[in-house]
Amino acid sequence: MATNSKFTREQITTGNKAYSQSxxxxxxxxxxNNVEKVTSLPEAYEMAKASAGTIALxxxxxxxxxxxLPKDAQILLFNDGETVGRFAGARIILGExxxxxxxxxxxxxxxxxxxxxxxxLHAEAYIGLDTDFMVKANLLxxxxxxxxxxxxxxxxxxxxEFYDAMYAKSKIVGDEPDIYVLSDPDWRDDRYPNGLAxxxxxxxxxxxxxxxxxxxHKKGTLTLAWSIANRNGYASCHGGxxxxxxxxxxxxxxxxxxxxxxxxxxxxxxxxxxxxxxxxLHDDAYIISMENGSSxxxxxxxxxxxxxxxxTSKDNKFLITMQNxxxxxxxxxxxxxxxxxxxxxxxRAIKSKxxxxxxxxxxxxxxxxxxxxxxxxTLPPVLKLNNPVLASVMGACLATKRxxxxxxxxxxxxxxxxxxxxxxxxxxxxxxxDYGKFKALFEERGVACYIINTGFFLDKKIPKxxxxxxxxxxxxxxxxxxxxxxxxxxxxxxxxxxxPPLADEAYQALLIRSVExxxxxxxxxxxxxxxxxxxxxxxxxxxxxxxx
Numbered sequence: 035m036a037t038n039s040k041f042t043r044e045q046i047t048t049g050n051k052a053y054s055q056s057x058x059x060x061x062x063x064x065x066x067n068n069v070e071k072v073t074s075l076p077e078a079y080e081m082a083k084a085s086a087g088t089i090a091l092x093x094x095x096x097x098x099x100x101x102x103l104p105k106d107a108q109i110l111l112f113n114d115g116e117t118v119g120r121f122a123g124a125r126i127i128l129g130e131x132x133x134x135x136x137x138x139x140x141x142x143x144x145x146x147x148x149x150x151x152x153x154x155l156h157a158e159a160y161i162g163l164d165t166d167f168m169v170k171a172n173l174l175x176x177x178x179x180x181x182x183x184x185x186x187x188x189x190x191x192x193x194x195e196f197y198d199a200m201y202a203k204s205k206i207v208g209d210e211p212d213i214y215v216l217s218d219p220d221w222r223d224d225r226y227p228n229g230l231a232x233x234x235x236x237x238x239x240x241x242x243x244x245x246x247x248x249x250x251h252k253k254g255t256l257t258l259a260w261s262i263a264n265r266n267g268y269a270s271c272h273g274g275x276x277x278x279x280x281x282x283x284x285x286x287x288x289x290x291x292x293x294x295x296x297x298x299x300x301x302x303x304x305x306x307x308x309x310x311x312x313x314x315l316h317d318d319a320y321i322i323s324m325e326n327g328s329s330x331x332x333x334x335x336x337x338x339x340x341x342x343x344x345x346t347s348k349d350n351k352f353l354i355t356m357q358n359x360x361x362x363x364x365x366x367x368x369x370x371x372x373x374x375x376x377x378x379x380x381x382r383a384i385k386s387k388x389x390x391x392x393x394x395x396x397x398x399x400x401x402x403x404x405x406x407x408x409x410x411x412t413l414p415p416v417l418k419l420n421n422p423v424l425a426s427v428m429g430a431c432l433a434t435k436r437x438x439x440x441x442x443x444x445x446x447x448x449x450x451x452x453x454x455x456x457x458x459x460x461x462x463x464x465x466x467x468d469y470g471k472f473k474a475l476f477e478e479r480g481v482a483c484y485i486i487n488t489g490f491f492l493d494k495k496i497p498k499x500x501x502x503x504x505x506x507x508x509x510x511x512x513x514x515x516x517x518x519x520x521x522x523x524x525x526x527x528x529x530x531x532x533x534p535p536l537a538d539e540a541y542q543a544l545l546i547r548s549v550e551x552x553x554x555x556x557x558x559x560x561x562x563x564x565x566x567x568x569x570x571x572x573x574x575x576x577x578x579x580x581x582x
Contacts, residue, residue: 036204037169037212037238037262052211055139056128057237060216063146064174069154072183075102075192078157079110082184082355088112089361092368096351101335101386102192103354111356111371112181114246118358119380120253121228124245127462128234131564138232145221145243153177159190160197161213161259163395164330167321168197168204169262171213171255179219181355185248188354188384190255191334207266213258214239219246235261235462248357249382252337256319257460259332264463268321268330269471272458273407274302275320275329277397278509279311286509287399289322289329290486291457292407293434294380297488297501298457299338301407303390304502310509314390315397324471327400327479336389340373340381347373352389357382403482403508404475408433409489410451412541412548414526414534415496416504417485418515421523422476424580425483426469427573430455431552453555455567465559465567484508491532492541500529521545521580546581553577 038052046053063069072078083090089111098107128135155175162168171190175182191197221243223230229244231254238258242250260270273291280286292298302317316331317338323329340359343349350373359381360372375381387393404425410433419425431453455461456468475481488501504527507513515525519536526534535541556574559567 036201036206037210038206039170039212051209051237054234054237055135056142056232056234057211057214057239059139059142059146060239060241061214063149063154063216064156064172064214066150066154068150068152069156069174072155072157073193075187075194076104078180078184078187078192079103079107081155081180082110082112083108085112085178085180088181089369091356091361091371093350093353093370095354096386097388100388101188101354102194109353109356109371110181110184111359111361113358113377117247118378119247120249121231121245122459124226124229124231124250126230126232128232129236129462130566135234141223141230142232142241145218145241146216148221149176149218155180155183157183157187159187159192160201161190161255161332162321162330163191163332163334165200165204166323166328166396167263167268167330168201169210169213169259170201171215171259173215173217173251173255175217176220179217182217182219182246182248182251185355185357185384186251186255189252189333189335189337210262210266211238213255213262215242215251215255215258216240217242217245217251219244233257233462238262249337253460256332257462260319260321260458260460261462263321264467267324269324269468269475270458270461271320271322271329272318272456272460273320274298274317275315275397275401276302277313277315277399278306279313280510281310285399286403287329287397287401288403288405288505288509289401290405290407291429291432292488293454293457293459294339296407296409296434296457297498298407299336300498301405301501301505304505306502306506309506311392313392313394313397315394322401322475324474329397329401331395334387334395336385338383338385340371340383341375343373345370345373349385349389352386353383354386355384359383400479401475401481403484404429404472405484405486405505406432407457407486407488410434410487410548411490411492412544413485413487414491415487415500415529415532416513416527417518418525418527419483419485419523420525421576422473423572424523424576425476426473427556427569427576428483428485428552429472430465430469430569430573431555431577432457433548433552451551453552466569469569469573491534494532496532500532504529519545522582523576524580549577549580
């Protein structure tokens with residue numbers, strides 16, 4: 035699938051979704067005589083390296099020529115200021131209640147007008163890495179934000195002969211135009227003191243204003259790509275996927291869904307001590323075809339936390355860029371990073387595609403298991419959900435805690451339990467569309483569903499080694515599940531040291547409150563966004579039946 039890039043003069047009309055008010059305002063900014071087109075990755079690298087404030091570390095990029103960089107490329111570090119995470123409160127989505135395009139349009143025009151006083155940089159990239167799904171995206175940023183542009187090109191697929199040819203072979207589906215993202219991190223407006231991330235998903239455009247953090251640009255672009263995928267027969271996924279081949283040749287495709295810090299990257303990239311042949315699709319962004327069950331990765335590289343990777347970690351060999359990480363000079367006189375979140379929370383790095391030795395961009399085999407990664411202390415390390423409706427609604431009530439990847443305003447408890455449907459806070463369409471698609475995977479394709487708790491069970495932390503062991507028992511078909519008390523449709527696997535005290539009345543009360551909190555969350559959707567995300571009655575019934 036490819037997007038439409040150019041139109042005939044007869045097609046340039048209000049009847050074409052490429053020419054809405056917001057999109058036309060944003061796209062027009064790309065054609066000013068103050069705009070410079072950055073056409074190659076080496077050019078973007080040199081611009082970022084020379085940009086004020088960039089730190090060129092005394093660490094080489096591993097096999098740079100394989101990823102389109104100069105042979106002497108260094109790992110580049112660039113830091114933001116106070117804000118080092120995404121801010122959900124900045125997101126405004128056209129189409130939601132009380133969002134008037136006419137009011138935003140004037141603000142957009144003013145923002146675009148003020149870019150005339152700056153030199154602007156324009157880059158193009160592909161989102162999606164197979165002829166089944168490739169869309170073209172455009173980014174416009176001011177001069178001095180060369181690192182943002184370089185990171186964006188490295189995170190997505192920069193243009194080259196190979197991918198240009200692949201894109202040319204991709205079929206244009208529907209009337210989807212290219213993605214356009216305008217960014218001005220220096221923008222200020224008293225009405226939006228923490229910045230504005232404005233999305234017009236139906237017309238594939240966005241404006242990121244007053245937002246420096248690179249993650250806003252990554253997830254902002256993915257927001258639009260996921261919307262396109264959703265409209266064209268795919269389930270949009272924020273998680274990891276890999277294919278595991280056992281020694282006896284049996285394959286198992288595993289998909290894990292979770293927010294940053296939930297363990298999705300750890301589980302996706304776990305090597306399992308060489309027990310299996312492991313192939314990684316991606317650890318953050320992919321889509322599943324509802325037609326044939328195949329999956330396509332949307333990005334070539336990995337935007338990963340540096341918190342769990344000390345300087346001596348072998349995984350750091352694959353770093354390309356780093357963000358919001360300290361620096362120092364070591365005993366050898368080399369300029370090196372200070373990782374493990376010493377400078378601030380949510381230190382980040384882009385890792386090369388080469389990090390996963392057996393990496394593919396498409397998995398033809400349908401998914402076998404879907405795992406909702408949660409941090410809910412009432413739940414044992416693993417549950418199996420045997421009812422398709424319950425499996426899908428529990429994904430819609432995915433319970434977790436906020437992480438350092440997000441900017442939290444004062445007065446908000448980062449440790450409070452929150453619900454993030456399907457671990458995707460970047461959805462722009464009605465929640466029921468995801469609900470229906472995941473239900474179909476469970477019901478029509480027979481996909482197994484599990485909840486894995488990667489946080490605490492009661493007051494005891496669940497080690498990542500335990501979690502990896504659980505995954506291996508599932509893959510090896512030796513996981514034994516028994517009924518989870520009176521909760522029909524749920525089973526648990528006994529894990530040493532984490533046996534749920536099902537006969538304990540206090541624990542039963544905790545479980546009941548956990549289910550009731552999910553019902554209350556679904557009830558809250560009746561009023562939220564005008565009821566746009568309200569789920570069908572069967573979803574409520576599946577949860578209420580747990581209490582009978």
